Amino acid sequence: MEKKVRVRFAPSPTGGLHVGGVRTVLYNYLFAKQHGGDFILRIEDTDQSRYVAGAEQYIIDCLEWCGLNPDEGPHIGGPYAPYRQSERKVLYREYADKLVSQGNAYYAFDTPAELEEMRAVFKTEENPQPQYNSILRQKMSNSISMGEEEVSRLMSEGMPYVIRMKMPDNEEIIFTDMIRGEVSFRSDSVDDKVLLKADGMPTYHLAVVVDDYLMKVTHAFRGEEWLPSAPVHILLWKYLGWQSEMPQWAHLPLILKPDGHGKLSKRDGERLGFPVFAMDWKDPISGELTTGFKEKGFLREAFLNLLAMLGWNDGSSQEIFTLDELVHHFTIDRVHKAGARFDYEKAKWFNHEWIKRTPDKQISEILMSQEHYKSIQPAKAFLEKVVGMVKERCVVLNDFWEQSSFFFEPPAAYDNASIKNKWNQEKKDFFQEFSESIESLDDFEPPAIEDCFKNLATKANIKPGELLLPFRIMLVGGKFGPQVFEIAATIGKEQTKKRIAVALLQF
């Protein structure tokens, strides 16, 4: 019988959730849903010095906004609770001890200062980062270099120690990555990783393996930065005797800076003016605020869509996908091997596309939670109509107010410069007359208003084209927005007349 697919996302609550993280969740989620499997959220909070209060809830909020809710996790529970590494502390110890007794791991008593000293002493031009490996471990204080008596003496004295993995000599570790195919490492090139820290907390290496095993994870997706430590994990699965249940690995390509070198970071967003996190993140210590895609005015559909396409495509030229479509079309073997540069222009294009195809009602509902709209409380039907009229000129949700405020309140300022040169008494008279004659229009709809406007223009012997721009500026304040007559019809007869009157005084 085939095992049920179970995947997990395991963030460390040390700050905001950036695009790379969200894409990892997304691919996990797509894969799980496609196979009718479970998507688990596990929290890696074993590094207390870097743990940031509130970051865990923030991650959960982000997943909620994205619509990528886990089936099991710290806030909802599940059969393998707890889902927080810090709460599973006692579990890891047992496995670390097992490894020691089997000879696959050992106790190491070196203090941080001693490690630093070792690195300084053995550092050479050719080897700038000496590793705690099969050669150096003989020179350090640990249960391999020291006698049993010495070890038990230090233990009984309460000397702090860590448990390190004993990397085998001269072995080749080969595994198949779902994206990269066969990958191999020489055991000698990997150092003796710490598995259990002096404070009793496991490191990531021990924790992922133990948790993935206990939680029956079948497929493990993570960023490419983890590829070099994969051999450590594979050996752990083997030493712990769980090899047959080891998950299949997939190391996802990195998301790179739009310019320059390296991974996309929070700083790049600040530097180049675009969001990098899913939602606003306020660092509780520094108070520093990092803008999120949500607050920047991105639709979650667009956000997921653009992330999905950053490193994957289905081979067709389709670029717009709903989450549902992604679930059906996604295949892990079509995920790219190479990293992808993040392009904010393309990201905005995705959002624009999604705004154009999202129902007006749905957009209106989101807008109602924005400050401008909240304060004026427009009628639902009216807002929806306005959204329909301006949506194609909005790239992010935050553009809506700028593009539509004149529907709700008169323009605060006029773009005088655009009409100044051609403004004259004849035109002034025209608008005076126009204002009076619309009074008698029973049908205040765009065609009727337009007819009235053009007839009067002809009568006054002015080209309608010369009057259109001034009219627009009277109603809108600037050179933008939908058809003028539609605007007039939408704001209504009274408001139109009022705006003409006010503008006439100012022009």
Next chain:
RNA sequence: GCCGCGUUGGUCAAUCGGCUAAGACGCAUCCCUUUCACGGAUGAAUGACGGGUUCGACUCCCGUACGCGGUACCA
């Protein structure tokens, strides 16, 4: 340094040995529109380099270069 992974236009990318190398973003020009957009059309722009294998290589193999990642009692 060492180890690993990559490399098609400025960016995202298709191609699983037949290429006159798709498509999208961005850019440019034009049409539509007496605003701003939407839409439509056109254009400029790509296989890192060197060897092999093959009738034939962007595609497979090997080197080189370059890029990225890792090299923590961080994840």
